[in-house]
Each structure stands twice: as C-alpha cells, then as structure tokens.
Amino acid sequence: MLIFLNHLINGISLGSVYAIIALGYTMVYGIAKMLNFAHGDVIMLGAYICFFAVSSFSLPPLVGVLLAMVVCTALGIVIERLAYKPLRQATSLAVLITAIGVSYFLQNGAQLLWSSNIKMFPSLFSNEPIALFGGELKITMAAIATVLACVVIMLVLTWFTGRTKLGKAMRACSEDKAAAQLMGINVNATISMTFAIGSALAAIAGVLFCSAYPNLTPTTGSMPGIKAFTAAVFGGIGSIPGALLGGVLLGLIEIFASAYISTQLSNAIVFAVLIVVLLVRPTGLLGKQVREKV
Numbered sequence: 001m002l003i004f005l006n007h008l009i010n011g012i013s014l015g016s017v018y019a020i021i022a023l024g025y026t027m028v029y030g031i032a033k034m035l036n037f038a039h040g041d042v043i044m045l046g047a048y049i050c051f052f053a054v055s056s057f058s059l060p061p062l063v064g065v066l067l068a069m070v071v072c073t074a075l076g077i078v079i080e081r082l083a084y085k086p087l088r089q090a091t092s093l094a095v096l097i098t099a100i101g102v103s104y105f106l107q108n109g110a111q112l113l114w115s116s117n118i119k120m121f122p123s124l125f126s127n128e129p130i131a132l133f134g135g136e137l138k139i140t141m142a143a144i145a146t147v148l149a150c151v152v153i154m155l156v157l158t159w160f161t162g163r164t165k166l167g168k169a170m171r172a173c174s175e176d177k178a179a180a181q182l183m184g185i186n187v188n189a190t191i192s193m194t195f196a197i198g199s200a201l202a203a204i205a206g207v208l209f210c211s212a213y214p215n216l217t218p219t220t221g222s223m224p225g226i227k228a229f230t231a232a233v234f235g236g237i238g239s240i241p242g243a244l245l246g247g248v249l250l251g252l253i254e255i256f257a258s259a260y261i262s263t264q265l266s267n268a269i270v271f272a273v274l275i276v277v278l279l280v281r282p283t284g285l286l287g288k289q290v291r292e293k294v
Helices: 002-032 039-055 061-087 092-114 141-163 165-175 177-182 187-212 222-235 240-260 266-280
Strands: 130-132 137-139
Touching: 002 039, 002 137, 002 141, 002 165, 002 187, 002 222, 002 240, 039 061, 039 092, 039 187, 039 222, 061 092, 061 187, 141 165, 141 187, 141 240, 165 177, 165 187, 177 187, 187 222, 222 240, 222 266, 240 266
Parallel strands: none
Antiparallel strands: 130 137
16 A cells, blocks of 8 residues: 555656646647647756756855856747747647757757766755654655645646636637737737746756756656646646646656556556547546537
8 A cells, every 4th residue: 555655656656746746838839839849858948947957056056056047038039039930820730840850950959068978966955854654754854845836836827817807818819819809918928928927837847857867968857748748638628737747647657557557658558548538538548528610
C-alpha cells in the first residue's frame, strides 16, 4: 500500500509539471488557435537561465526563478512578434511548420551557446524528505512545491481570465477575434500577452522539472513539451481545468505504467491511452464540441 502511495505522489508531482506546461499550450491555442511547438524549448531555456543564475552567479533560487520568468516572458513576446504575427492570416500548416522551425532554432542556439554536454541542475529545495509511516513513505520538498505551484497557478489563471479586463479580452478573442476588434480590443496585444504568460509558466515548469530530473541539455524540453501537449489534448485543449486534469492523469499513467508494466513501454502506453480517449471523446475529457458555420 505504501509503495502504491509513493507512486501516486510521484505521479501527481510529475503530472503537475505537465499541467503547468499544458496551461501554456492551452492558452495559446484557445486564443490564437495555433499550436506553439516551440513551447518545450522555452522550458529548456528557462531551466538554463535559472541554472546559470544559481550555479555561476550564486543568486538565491527564488531570484533565479524570477529571472528565468522575465527572460522567457520577453522571449515569448519576441517569438510571437517575429515568427507568428506575420502569419496571422496564413494557413494552419504554415504556422505549424514555422513553430517546428522556431523549436529547432532554439535547440541549436542553445547547443552553440552552452554545448550539448549534460549539466547537473542544482537542487533548489531541501534534500531532506518528509518521512511518514515510520519512514516508509517519503515526500520530497520538490514534489510538494510542484503540486502547490500547479494549484496556485491554476487558481490564479482561472481568476485572471474570469475577473480581470485583460482576461476578459482574452476570452473575447478566443470566441471571435473580428468581433473583439470591433469592440475596441487590441487583438494583437492580447495575443502577445498570452504568449508572455505561457512563456513565464514554461520557465516555472522548466525549473520544477529539472529540480526533479536534474539532467539539463538543449533537448531537455522536447519530450516534456510533447507530453504536455498530449495532456492539453487529453483534458480538452482550450480548457484551463482540462489542462490540469490532463496533466495529472498523464503523470499518473506514466508513473504507474513504469512501475507495474515496463519502463521502456511507459511512453507508448501514455500515447496509446490518449488515442483511446480521443476515439471515444474527440474533444478531450473537458473539451466542448464547437460547431462551425460554413
């Protein structure tokens, strides 16, 4: 039973990281109706910024995280302005190819700057776990921080999109960009802010992911990014609660598949479950069916 609880805690912790990344995907898709596949590489860059801030400049971990958020926020705005804004009226295929190109550009840029050698990400939390049931059940501070961060981000985003002026502008753009523009909403600025928020979340996710899995390379964000996109689709892309639900479920499936079936097949099982869910419910668990007028 205690082993099961250990796996459950690890699954929720990993799923929380996926959920934070998936929130970035789901916000961009919900408002701009595009898939930003460079999002995973923003995760990697955020982790590198925090790594150098803490390791090379001996800054406090919190300052390193805030610095990573600022840099990734600026990077998200630049990527949107240079790569995606000119393609606002282009086909979805053109945007998809551009996103893949931006992803490879960021990966190769990181290799040129920092080489492809593995760097050990510093521990930002206490290495002393909380022991329960006589030490049989151990919960790390990194896992607690990850889950708390995910819950807080989820609540803040829900409040932000529902109560603030910018949040309501985002929802209006999600419904109908042309109508939102006629009502005086600056659609371009709203989309840029969406990229900024998503990139800041990517920085947080990169730090939390590397705190649990400390090997840092220029390709670190690729697989978590793909899995987080899977989580967003799983929960219902465009839905903030769906991103949380999809991320946590994906983390649980991955951890339990590794523990009870096969570590080599865990990724295949994750994607197989996604396929089954989409066959039964194409819009995802919390997604809504949208009818398009033709």
